[in-house]
Amino acid sequence: MNARKLALTAAVSALAIAGQAQAEVDFSGKTIEWVIPFSETGGSAKWANFFAPLLAEELPGNPTVVVKFMPGAGSTKGANWFQEQEHEDGTLLFGTSGSTQFPYLLDDPRVRYEYSDWVPVMASGTGGVAYLNPTDGEKFDGSADALKDTAFIYGSQGATRLDLVPLLAWQMLGMNVEPVFGIKGRGDGRLMFERGEATIDYQTSSGYLGASADLVAQGKAVPMMTWGALDEDGNIVRDPTFPDMPTFKEVCEATEGCETQGDAWDAWKAFFIAGFPVQKIAFLPAGTPDDVAQTYSDAFDAVRSRPDFAERAMQQVGEYPVFVGEGAANAAKEGTTVSDEAKTYVQNWLQEAYGVSLN
């Protein structure tokens, strides 16, 4: 052990002692900033705005929790910023989404952040629903066989973002979907679909419940499939929020040429897990002491145990489990690691399909 390391260890243990000796963490009169690296229109904004006041009620001292938006470059801008933040007084919280996880998993050169440095305190999942315009929706019969000759247009935030999951799924089904890149949130994508400029779209569950379901009710959109949900054993099953819709797995099985095993499927599933069941994670910055992390974890635990939580969550973010503490740590790990094979497959596909090279 060299001197530097020794000093570090001493400092850390001193900190730990100080942490224990300190009275309970109290946020009275403080303002907690919950930074979301997206714009105000997307699902992450809704997610944070939904949790923020609940969190404020459960944290000791009832601090003000403010959601701040720092959009840019598919959320890598905000995440790079967060990487440089250090623990100060526990008043900074950061929310990542699948679109933050993906560039990290794909070794995007713009990524200057390291998930394992951060301290996860809460994780929650979501689902996704793909839907079609009414004309092409008529041709959909549970398989994509009749959709293979149509050229679809899709408003996308970028092939390396969460949109990777729908784009790869459609590609596996043999569909011809051309993405228009550069939109700022899924809300903009939906608007593009409503205007008829895009002919296929997908929304995360909250976005779908908020507005797209209404389009379906009016006959202006036809739901195609959900991405599904994970059961205890890691199998893809029907999404509990949309039990009547087939999953991509079912559609893939019914469609000629689409396989639910092999490289493509494994890669899709790996990125699906990182993008949906463990999509949103709330982190404290590097160096956060355990007592602060525990305080947040307990507060989120209290939030999810509220009697009215299920009802409120259903309306706002869909019915999916919320992980805290150890559960959040496991979820964060699962959502931020993929096998090398899956990574290579997706990198090659991005290069071939969109000319996107991540080096």
Added chain:
Amino acid sequence: MDALATALPALGEAWALILQPVVLGYLVLGVVMGLAVGVFPGLGGIAGLSLLLPFMFGMEPVLGLALMIGMVAVVPTSDTFASVLMGIPGSSASQATVLDGFPMAKRGQAARALSAAFTSSLFGGLVGALFLTLFILVARPIVLAFGLPEMLMITILGLSMVSVLAGRVALKGLAAAGLGLMIGTIGEADAGGSLRMATYDIPYLTDGLQLVIVGLGIFAIPEIVSLLRQDRSIAKDAKLGSGWMDGVRDWAANKWLSIRCSLIGVLVGVIPGLGGSVVDWIAYGHAVQTTKDKSNFGKGEIRGVIGPESSNNAKEGGGLVPTLLFGIPGSGSMAIFIGAIALLGSGDIEVGPNMLRDNLDITYSIVWLLALANVVGTLLCIAASGGIARLTTIRFTYLAPFLFMLISFAAFQSGQNFEDLLALFAIGLIGIFLRRFDWSRPAFLIGFVLSNPVEKFSNQAFQIASFRFRSSFAEGMDYIFSPIVIILIVITVVSVVLGIRQAKTIMAEGDVKSGSKRAPIVFLLVIAAYLVTALINAQMIPDYNLTDKIVPLVVGGISLLCCLIILGQMMLRPETDVVFADKEIAGEDADAPYGLWSTLAWFASLIAGTFLFGFIIALVGFMLSFLRVRAGAGWAKTLILTAAGLAFMCLMAGALNRDFPPGLLQDAVDLPWPLN
């Protein structure tokens, strides 16, 4: 008729909801809070709403709405104070107001300008509400008719206002707008994330520059520095001229202009994705084009105040349409508003397509609360305008340190980085020289504001159009040349043709004399050098990210071409030609008792002090020395003014829960608030 049958009962219910004493009480409370936040340049509805958000959870919906709407509605009204009195755009919605409002204040007509502006705001807000009451029922298909080509054309219509504001040498205006566009592309691109004129080693630049900072730098700093050099009051003869009744009469004389601009405001506000950034410029351009005698624009033409101010409050109403109907916020404050609505009551009011069906009464309450808040806010502002206008009669040297304090604080709030202050200083320098050499500052700002929309809409429209063309030529043509696009093209062409004809009479910087060749040429070469660097930088982006480089390349190329032509003109023409306009040759600046650099050094010292000791300590030193040395005040006056400035700053920051920029000292030692 059908729509009317559903609308009337809901409208009745809405009024029953609104006209309860407790609701009105909350509305007034919101308005007062909004006024307190709004007079601060650079802080607006977002700061105020974030403050209210925690209280919204479970609150009675109508009360919460009254509080929030009261706050949001007065911001475009109260920001007029800064625009007219100090020449500082209070928010992006009142940038155009500066052009004629501030010269009026300089002429001693601040009260008149303010009350005309407020009356127009009030009227705009009411017209907006009236229009929305009917429009909101049929808005959905109209909003959906605005696809990417249509939005691109609206953006281009906004850009075409450059032709009106370009000034005497059209090429210089064009180059200034191009420079603004190029400065707007700095940072990570939206589509592919490529870096432009930025590096990850300077993370600040990857974010791009904030509009608040560019607005303050381009308009506020050059004016503050110029007035400070002349060492006099804002109103030249230090007397308050005409009073606030004149302003109301001015508005009455121009009510048709006000109505037209209000409708422009609502309609442009309705289109999601454009929001407030273009409305006031389009309204200003419209005011110029419909005025017979254009010679007063830029020098204090009342119609130049009435136009933009009528549109910017109406725009807030229009902005409600995408917010409520599609759940897509038109602005940052609307985004927080959406989040807050979901928290109200039992959380069952959800913004989005269901809003009109399930909560039409709430929707109408929102529309009319907005109108009512406008009335309350305007009356408060008009009542205060006579008194506040007296600020313009104070010797400016006493105001300047407070203004430096305010704009530094406002700039810092935009990104919470020390670099915000450096950026403010750098943009301020650009602003000073644009002003000095009569390169249109409004054109620069329009370019900056529209940089991102132009790039985004043109890239995406191009992509979709190419898909359509691939399926068939007719389908592609249908997409690009929709009836709306054709109408907008006609309006744009007419506007450009009229604009170019009129531009020569509009001298936003006054009649700037020409004299020497050297300084104007040096400035031109500096701009050209930046453009060349930016072009080379954009060219280095790999081709697979073509969407990130095409706009900088095209815009930069055109701007550089303009610069080269101007350079050619400069070679050929005599040094008395207008192309060599230079404020240091003759006029106020040339005759000023103080020099540019020594005056600017004071501001630089505040920034340097902040870098070392943090903002508050630096501010104390700056205020004390400035008031003693530069203003020559006695110790008593110096101490009282310094204390007042500090107290004001701390009070404001404390109430809003804001921090001050820290310095090296704060890195080393832990200090208590506000010193940290």
